[in-house]
Amino acid sequence: xxxxxxxxxxxxxxxxxxxxxxxxxxxxxxxxxxxxxxxxxxxxxxxxxxxxxxxxxxxxxxxxxxxxxxxxxxxxxxxxxxxxxxxxxxxxxxxxxxxxxxxxxxxxxxxxxxxxxxxxxxxxxxxxxxxxxxxxxxxxxxxxxxxxxxxxxxxxxxxxxxxxxxxxxxxxxxxxxxxxxxxxxxxxxxxxxxxxxxxxxxxxxxxxxxxxxxxxxxxxxxxxxxxxxxxxxxxxxxxxxxxxxxxxxxxxxxxxxxxxxxxxxxxxxxxxxxxxxxxxxxxxxxxxxxxxxxxxxxxxxxxxxxx
Numbered sequence: 561x562x563x564x565x566x567x568x569x570x571x572x573x574x575x576x577x578x579x580x581x582x583x584x585x586x587x588x589x590x591x592x593x594x595x596x597x598x599x600x601x602x603x604x605x606x607x608x609x610x611x612x613x614x615x616x617x618x619x620x621x622x623x624x625x626x627x628x629x630x631x632x633x634x635x636x637x638x639x640x641x642x643x644x645x646x647x648x649x650x651x652x653x654x655x656x657x658x659x660x661x662x663x664x665x666x667x668x669x670x671x672x673x674x675x676x677x678x679x680x681x682x683x684x685x686x687x688x689x690x691x692x693x694x695x696x697x698x699x700x701x702x703x704x705x706x707x708x709x710x711x712x713x714x715x716x717x718x719x720x721x722x723x724x725x726x727x728x729x730x731x732x733x734x735x736x737x738x739x740x741x742x743x744x745x746x747x748x749x750x751x752x753x754x755x756x757x758x759x760x761x762x763x764x765x766x767x768x769x770x771x772x773x774x775x776x777x778x779x780x781x782x783x784x785x786x787x788x789x790x791x792x793x794x795x796x797x798x799x800x801x802x803x804x805x806x807x808x809x810x811x812x813x814x815x816x817x818x819x820x821x822x823x824x825x826x827x828x829x830x831x832x833x834x835x836x837x838x839x840x841x842x843x844x845x846x847x848x849x850x851x852x853x854x855x856x857x858x859x860x861x862x863x864x865x866x867x
Contacts, residue, residue: 571697573820577813578704579765580784582711584792584808586758587785592804593719594731594751596643599654601785603661604635604756606778608763610668613675613773621683625764632760633753635661640749665775675773682768700769707765708809711758718754719801727751728801759785780834783841788812790844815840 583605590598608628615624635657642653669675684700691699718724730737730747737744759781767773792811796803822828822836 568697569820569824570817571701573816574813575697575700575704575769576766577816578701578708578809579769580762580788580816581708581809581812582758582762582765583781583785584788584812585711585715585805586755586762587782588789588804588808589715589755589758590752591786591789592731592798593728593801594748594755596650596731596748596752597654598636598639598752598755599651599782600635600639600657600661600752600756601654601759601782602778602780603658603665604632604760604778605763605781606665606775607631607635607661607668608760609767609773609777610665610675610775611760612764612767613677614668614670616677616682616768617675617680619681621681621686621768624768625683625761628764629757629761632763633757635760636752636754636756637749639756640745640752643752644745644748662775669773669775673775677768677771677773682771683765684768704765704769711761712805712809715754715758715805716802723747723750727754780837783834783837784815787837787841787844788815790841791815791818794844794847 583601587601590596590601608631611631612621612624612628615621615627638660639653639657642648642656643650646653648656666673684696684703687699687703688696691702694702719728726737726742727747727750729740729742730744730751734744737747763777766777788811789808790811791814792807792809793804795810795814796807798804799807818840819833819836823830823833828836
């Protein structure tokens with residue numbers, strides 16, 4: 561493969577990794593901070609894609625990103641309400657919201673499975689004109705980097721506030737939080753709202769980046785988020801919230817590089833993407849079990865030597 565092709569793949573992987581880093585942070589919030597299995601992601605990601613695209617068509621791409629985030633928060637809040645107020649199991653609550661969002665997303669897109677943004681005034685088109693001396697690839701990278709850094713900084717700040725600390729405490733020990741007169745249900749709802757807001761924002765920027773919205777954009781997206789979180793933890797370890805959020809972005813970038821390398825070798829055709837993602841997640845999840853098994857084997861061997 562030529563050097564120019566390598567650079568194009570690396571730059572594209574970095575751009576996508578940073579944009580999907582917002583998704584990874586959202587998944588980190590639900591799975592690690594709240595300790596709740598939330599399957600809303602596939603619906604809320606597509607909700608962000610659809611909302612951002614339709615608002616962008618009106619000539620307001622920046623408002624499209626804000627609308628995507630707010631709609632994602634609303635979707636997460638619905639899942640939280642189903643869990644806390646109706647008493648539905650977290651996994652089922654996520655499935656219900658995700659299923660309902662399919663119809664909502666189609667309605668937002670005007671009953672069309674695809675919406676094109678080609679030739680429309682997207683955020684990228686505006687910045688291409690504003691930053692004309694820079695190449696389009698550099699502008700795309702700057703947009704992804706700035707957005708990821710802004711959301712990361714805001715989340716780090718948020719989880720150090722009183723509300724954020726209450727959400728973290730709810731994920732750590734819900735029984736203790738309830739005994740402390742903190743409304744644990746409200747904390748769960750807020751946490752899931754922030755989580756899905758980040759996921760939808762990721763979908764919103766991806767829609768403007770790729771120049772179209774598709775109703776199937778969110779299929780398998782939860783696996784992508786999980787893979788990013790797990791790969792990041794493999795590099796940084798499981799530590800505090802700040803390190804965890806940073807590791808989620810790094811994991812997202814590394815995941816994109818792994819996928820690009822796997823597909824660029826021509827060993828796997830493009831339609832193997834979802835299978836490769838599933839294998840990466842499966843391998844990453846099995847690492848702690850493999851490490852424990854190896855540690856037990858070492859202990860047995862050492863015990864036999866001592867005997």
